[in-house]
Amino acid sequence: MFDPTIIIAVAALIGLAITATALLVGWRGWLALKERELAEGRSEPERGSTIGAARIEISDLKERIRKLEAIASGVEL
Template identity: 60%
Template structure:
């Protein structure tokens, strides 16, 4: 009986250590995100990179459209 109690107490203390560690990590992560929002970092950098990528795609699309229009214009007598 005492051996089973010792195993249960050890398992419970181990679970407690893991739970406390996860809670501390969660609180630190929330604090980090809060600081990022206050300073304006984080999301703006990601959006800026996405805007640059979208702009490049749009420019490539426009260049392709110009090529197609030039091909049509060169094949048509005006």
């Protein structure tokens, strides 16, 4: 009645359609998530915790540079 090649082709097309639909739903969800993140970022003022963390990181980097300069000049700490 049906050729096995036709059955395989139809099954492949159905599988492709299901996969494409799932990817599209995931893509739309990811876009919605990013839109919410951008909306939250614009409505809130800059947070102090991120600024404080950046200052601590800069301070740590400066201390590392001082140590490396001391090692390079031959001074023990």
